[in-house]
Amino acid sequence: MERVKFTAMKDGDKEDYDFLTEHEVEYTKGTAARLLKAMVALDEGLSGYQITRLGHSLQSATRAERDGADTDWIVAALLHDIGDIYAPYNHDEYAAAILRPFVREQVAWVVEKHGDFQLLYYGTHVGADPHKRETYRDSPYFDDCATFCERWDQSSFDPAYDTLPLSHFAARVEEVFARKPYDPDVIQSGHRAPLFNS
Numbered sequence: 567m568e569r570v571k572f573t574a575m576k577d578g579d580k581e582d583y584d585f586l587t588e589h590e591v592e593y594t595k596g597t598a599a600r601l602l603k604a605m606v607a608l609d610e611g612l613s614g615y616q617i618t619r620l621g622h623s624l625q626s627a628t629r630a631e632r633d634g635a636d637t638d639w640i641v642a643a644l645l646h647d648i649g650d651i652y653a654p655y656n657h658d659e660y661a662a663a664i665l666r667p668f669v670r671e672q673v674a675w676v677v678e679k680h681g682d683f684q685l686l687y688y689g690t691h692v693g694a695d696p697h698k699r700e701t702y703r704d705s706p707y708f709d710d711c712a713t714f715c716e717r718w719d720q721s722s723f724d725p726a727y728d729t730l731p732l733s734h735f736a737a738r739v740e741e742v743f744a745r746k747p748y749d750p751d752v753i754q755s756g757h758r759a760p761l762f763n764s
């Protein structure tokens with residue numbers, strides 16, 4: 567069998583869907599490689615800053631690693647702006663959707679909200695509410711998102727910073743996306759891991 571027999575989904579039988587499931591499992595094994603390729607495309611996106619979007623992403627991940635953060639944080643720092651390519655108006659939600667099955671709940675939440683938290687640094691200059699983050703004051707992850715933005719996101723636009731290359735982070739990206747999706751031991755609902763060693 568090389569293809570399913572049906573032309574409308576409702577006509578498929580068990581053999582068709584077993585075949586597709588097998589295909590899907592094979593395809594998902596390439597997620598990390600596809601994401602790393604997409605990161606390279608970020609190099610061409612959004613100009614005007616002193617560094618490219620890829621440069622910014624790598625610098626964020628480099629700072630996370632040097633802060634002693636764990637793999638979930640480092641991969642999240644690397645991918646937090648990947649949504650800029652296809653979802654410029656909700657790039658944070660887009661990145662969070664990619665990460666959510668494979669990282670701690672804390673980390674997915676921070677990535678999802680980072681756009682609103684970042685407004686603190688420039689909202690006044692663009693007519694947006696710099697304190698939009700206050701909407702989330704009751705979240706257990708509020709301080710984590712504030713730290714993520716302060717230490718790794720808003721600070722990572724420096725062309726003089728000694729930033730590590732994408733290849734340095736490839737193994738961590740592979741590791742995260744090879745995890746069992748939505749594994750409770752990975753999601754660790756409510757658990758807060760530190761962003762840096764103080």
Ligand SMILES: [Fe+2]
Binds near residue numbers: 647657681
């Ligand atoms: Fe962002």
Ligand SMILES: [Fe+2]
Binds near residue numbers: 719
């Ligand atoms: Fe960013």
